[in-house]
Amino acid sequence: MNDNVIEFVRKRNYVLVRELGQGSCGKTVLLRDDVIDKLFVCKKYSPFYEEHKQEFFANFLREIKLLHDAFHQNVVRVFNYHLYPEKLTGYILMEYVDGFDLDEYARENPSSLTDIFNQTIKGFCHLESRNILHRDIRPMNLMVTNDGTVKIIDLGFGKRVEVIDDFDKSISLNWWCEPPNEFSDSNYNFATEVYFVGKLFEKTIQDLSIEDFQYQSVLQKMCQADPINRFVSFLDVEREILSNKLYEIKFWGQERNSYRAFADALTEHVANIENGTKYSDDHEKIVTKLESAYRNFMLEDLAPDCAPVLRCFLNGGFKYHKGGFEVSCVKNFISLMKLMWSNRPGHSS
Known part of the structure; x- marks a missing residue:
């Protein structure tokens, strides 16, 4: 031996x-x-x-x-x-996943579908970051445990992709929905996976007549048959979700250009959000943290590191693009947030 x-x-x-x-x-x-x-x-x-x-x-x-x-x-x-x-x-x-497939769980817990969707995107973002295509996305392969945790199962048809030729469609399954347009070119890539995940949730929402799904616009773009009109990756889907969360903040003033510029810059700099990361929604704490970050680069044109800005909104782990965040964009957004706070209902100076 x-x-x-x-x-x-x-x-x-x-x-x-x-x-x-x-x-x-x-x-x-x-x-x-x-x-x-x-x-x-x-x-x-x-x-x-x-x-x-x-x-x-x-x-x-x-x-x-x-x-x-x-x-x-x-x-x-x-x-x-x-x-x-x-x-x-x-x-x-x-x-052992002690739970139900997506359809079964959503039928009993329809109000949880937004959270299930978020977790599913995070799981496929992780597979994408490891260059792994699942290639068998169907309701029975998306399980939810009794405590509400999503589990992507069955990588029997999975494939690691390294070069462009790896995206050739080398499998032919009995798909449960209409395949996307790229199938006619024998192509299967991460945008294809985005399509099938989107169609899976679209079917569940239609079957259960759910009318208040939070990310309907995101889902609609995921389900586009033509890849030109679809998200190209789960990372792009996650960025759009983050952008939608930012747009949930209520504005009482009219200065929306500053907000949109800041929201666009923020989402462009976020590369990946780790599982378990929470989104901050306390306006007062966000302003306090932003002002503290702003003081460290207020004399620059571009923030040398935008991590302090991102941490004002993300509580947990994330990856980001370091430079290129305009300081004036941060300054204008702080002013807007203060205006919102002073004009909110019930506020007294």
Whole structure:
């Protein structure tokens, strides 16, 4: 035995709870580990058709790699795997998602759909940041736990993209909705994923007759069949969501140009917002923080680092484009916020 190889000889025994389903590439069962008293989903590689066993084994191995690289609160977690290449089989032990698919959860909790949408975009933003295409976006692959946490599942058709040729449409599934226009060019990219996520939520909203979905305009742009009219990435969708949140601030004055200039600059500088980040909505605290940030670069034309400005609105982790934030834009927005505060109903000087 190689001295550098650590061999684990003790076998782990699991208790079969129940079978969960049989797909084209294998069977999934629910197992319980009595030692730590936890449930796991076990996916066994065993294609329905024997002639596919050799062909699809590489896909099974790829799914394991993608799940290990896609560690995120809104993506199902992989805990372990066992591969037997000589027998063309293997097992993946994954997180057990105790909950419902999107349609089922939304039917029982229609008021939560905005939050579910936000979490879904964050999950796909994470996959996108890891250059991972899911390629099988359908209602049953978007689960919601009993406590309201979104889990993107089943990366069996997933693919890591590195070069432009990786976006060729190499799969043909029985899609549950009308495919987007780029399918005619055999193309499947992140804008395609945006389309299918959008259509998934559009269908849920229509089926449940939900009339107060907060991001209807965002959803409408996601669902455009022509990619020219659609968001090109989930990062762009997340930026638009942030922009919409900023536009929720109520203005009582007429000076909207300052607001729009600042809102545009803010969204242009945000590159990525991490899961769990909260949005500030306390006007007084925002003004206080902005004034403090402004004093550090008030004599410049451009803020050398816009992070202090972004932190006035984002409470948590985010990535951003550092330079190019106009100082006059910050100054004008502070004046506008003070005007709003002084003119708000019930305010007395």
